[in-house]
Amino acid sequence: MKEIEEKAIHSFYNGMNCAQSVLTAYADHLNFDPGFALSIASGFGGGMGKLQKTCGAVTGSFMALGIYNSQKHFENIEARNATNEMIQKFTVDFKALHGSLDCKALLDCDFKTEEGENRFKNMDLKKNVCSKCISDSIKLVEELIKV
Template identity: 50%
Template sequence: MITKKEKAIESFKSGMNCAQSVLLAFSDQYKFDDNLAFQISSGFGGGMGRLQKTCGAVTGAFMVIGIHNCEKYSNHSLQTDNNRSMIQEFNRRFTQQHESLDCKDIIKCDLNSPEGQQYCKENNTKETICTKCITDSIDIVHSLIN
């Protein structure tokens, strides 16, 4: 059976963005529609529409955390409280590993400039940094929900 991390990396290598890859890795566990999840998370890659703000692997993880808490708790207040605490803990762990939540800080280049694009290609940023953010996000979410 394929693991969540393997599914996410396959998705990423097939052209999905980092948010889509993380979110869709959990579709079997939470029984949500892949196509709708794909559509919802489509604007979150590259740090949200390539603004290079919050890393897409992080926003995808936040979506999973939200789904988890909404399924686990019927009370809106409990959903919100648990979302906040889990997201804050996710933030602490991810930042400890990557020093930032922001795509631009993590990959150390500007995706919107020709020089940044060249830097990413030359340094295999997607393969070395982005895939690590994806797998680390899945590991952190997994530890938080179990």
């Protein structure tokens, strides 16, 4: 578990967005192409396209759960149902830890304003909020898939 978390945090501080860092951290464990995952998750950082909707660490986790279940269950409907159950559990647990899945609420700033961008930098929210969301997301996924 610690290895996946460390990979995700390292990636996040070295150019990947939050969704990319979570999803690609599972590439070795779930046996998928990290380059393709990097492309798929490219638009999910900053709350999906920097719109500050669902947190990228969360959406990256949802994608990892989908891959996990697609490998575990032969039928698409079974995989989809298992993924939905895990996403629902993840959502409850993430909200219990952070109060919201919404990037804007988590960060308490608006990326569309200069004030919000400055707040993000000055309060070091990348470290103080985003990194914690990534770490917690990894831990919640690990609990669900029992790595």
